[in-house]
Amino acid sequence: MESNLEKVLIVGIELPDDIIDIETSMDELQELVKAAEGVVVSRVIQKREKINSAYFIGKGKAFEIKNYCDELDIATVVFNDELTGAQIRNLETTINRKIVDRTNLILDIFASRARSNEGKLQVKLAQLKYRLPRLIGFRDYLSRTGGGIGTRGPGEQKLETDRRHILREIDNIEEQLKEVEKNRSVKRKKREDSSLPIVSLVGYTNAGKSTLLNKLIEFKDEKEEKKYVYVEDMLFATLDTSLRRSRLPNGQAFLISDTVGFVSKLPTRLIEAFKGTLEEVNYSDLLIHVVDASSKDLDIQLNTTMEILKDLEVLDKPIITVFNKMDKVDISNLIYDNKLVDNKIFVSARYDIGLDKLMKLIEELLPQKYKEVTLKIPFDEQGLVNYFMNNYEVKNIDYVEEGTLLEFAINQIDYEKYKTYMV
Ligand SMILES: Nc1nc2c(ncn2[C@@H]2O[C@H](COP(=O)(O)OP(=O)(O)OP(=O)(O)O)[C@@H](O)[C@H]2O)c(=O)[nH]1
Ligand SMILES: [Mg+2]
Structure with missing residues (x-):
């Protein structure tokens, strides 16, 4: 070879x-x-x-x-x-x-x-x-x-070298991207309706974002299918954004997204071009900034990512800084600028160290406004019962004459939608 x-x-x-x-x-x-x-x-x-x-x-x-x-x-x-x-x-x-x-x-x-x-x-x-x-x-x-x-x-495709042709191509592609963008907003709208919170993994390339995603979806119910994402010891293993479902210890379902990694001196043109894909990050409720703790230049990795996040105007969101690959380094040897770090936690995604704690932290920091409710769902709306059973930790279930009684903590969006069922 x-x-x-x-x-x-x-x-x-x-x-x-x-x-x-x-x-x-x-x-x-x-x-x-x-x-x-x-x-x-x-x-x-x-x-x-x-x-x-x-x-x-x-x-x-x-x-x-x-x-x-x-x-x-x-x-x-x-x-x-x-x-x-x-x-x-x-x-x-x-x-x-x-x-x-x-x-x-x-x-x-x-x-x-x-x-x-x-x-x-x-x-x-x-x-x-x-x-x-x-x-x-x-x-x-x-x-x-x-x-x-x-x-x-x-x-x-072979790349074009004729100036006029290139200019035409640029226009053409920008048009097509606008179209794709429109479709994506439709999908996003659908997701918003489903009201699941979104957690986005961001960070330097090869830090272990995809590995972590694969571990975090393990927390789903046994019966649900797990679609793992591609992991490789190589720069830019992930290019496309993937979105998966997982579940917090409190039972709340959430979406987790994995996306392209960053690298120092990443061409601004490329960030520009990828803003569409990275836009996912804009819609998330919480960011998980994954860092390879065993890297020689932690600060460069931290800084590169923070600069790009600033560029994307998402620094107002809660961020968890995950120092990954702790199986390779001693915590006392880590040198980094604390100003670049928020809500830090030390894990090894590959060896399952600290992941329970991370899940707890996500639960704690994910902005969610819940309300304890009891809903009465008519028997002919069984789909709704399934929806609540699948997306919430239902504490109590009871059957009365007119329907099913469900007792659980409901999020704000669903509350607005279903408050007529409240008893
Ligand atoms: N030792 C060790 N290796 C890890 C750990 N987590 C991930 N890796 C390895 O690091 C390499 C990169 O992992 P990925 O999950 O593909 O990293 P990524 O951040 O998704 O990388 P890109 O998609 O390229 O941006 C793989 O070889 C993983 O097996 C860990 O906790 N410990
Ligand atoms: Mg990846």
Whole structure:
């Protein structure tokens, strides 16, 4: 298999005002290359005062890199930051290899992973918008290199390089996305009617969000079917939003959503494009911010997620910060900025540590306004009895002449709807 992987050299520059340690950032870039089905053969880091506007790195360094590529038989050079069209073209001419920047790499991964129609449209839109100002740098290598990293489109479509065509495509996709958006609001409306609270999992990619979702739906009744989501030790395993049902210890049913993970230097264009998918987060009642506690750069992970949440304007919602993978680290060794953390809890999703406590915390923090009621449901409305039995912890059930008496704590929305049944 190894021989099928595209051989890649990664290049980064270290600047005086870097927030992220360059080695850490390059490690992550290496993981991204892996996720794009490439293999990193070597890495080059250049320390600079500022970016070279023509070559990104120094021109001399570019020649050096060309030599490495010849020696090591490398096809593709991936840069740790976003490049301009001119930089791509100059680097390509000098190094004589395919040049891919971090943004394009991420777009490429998303392109090959997107499954839903909406996801594909979102990625395609982001790709076209990325390409538009860089066409000079792109035309050549698309024809020369024959595919691979940086050239993939969603659903195996070859990416267009003609300017007018791209502009038309952008309009076209934006129209289609509006249509999809409309349909989604319909679905959301339906969900609102069902009045179940929504809890959203958010956080850095590979933190364990999907693993946690799979564990939290275990709390459902035995008889209900559990639809597990995809888990993989790889960046961006999840792209599409999934929604599942679970149940709190108090019996209250709720919906839990899993969505795309974040990464540092995530292209803003991509966040823009994914705002539709991430909008789910806007409609949730509680956020669970999952962090990989064993990561070397906890603060970067915490910060990246918090910045994006701020961008999505959802910081007013209650947040539980879940430090996951505690099976790998000692609590006393954790170093992080407490200002980035709310309602923290330490768990291991994989080894079932702390999950009962987490459920209790969700129950506590999920804003819910309940009222103790007794409803009398006429016998010809058995469906309603089933609904309450399925969604609430019914404390008492009694049969009288005119119907079924149910005693339980009802939520605000259902209360308004069914208060005529109150006795
Ligand atoms: N050791 C350990 N590994 C875990 C734990 N939870 C998840 N993992 C592993 O971490 C990797 C990533 O897990 P996922 O659940 O796919 O992570 P995610 O946050 O959904 O990632 P993306 O979908 O890529 O954003 C998998 O290999 C999991 O098995 C844990 O508690 N302990
Ligand atoms: Mg996932």
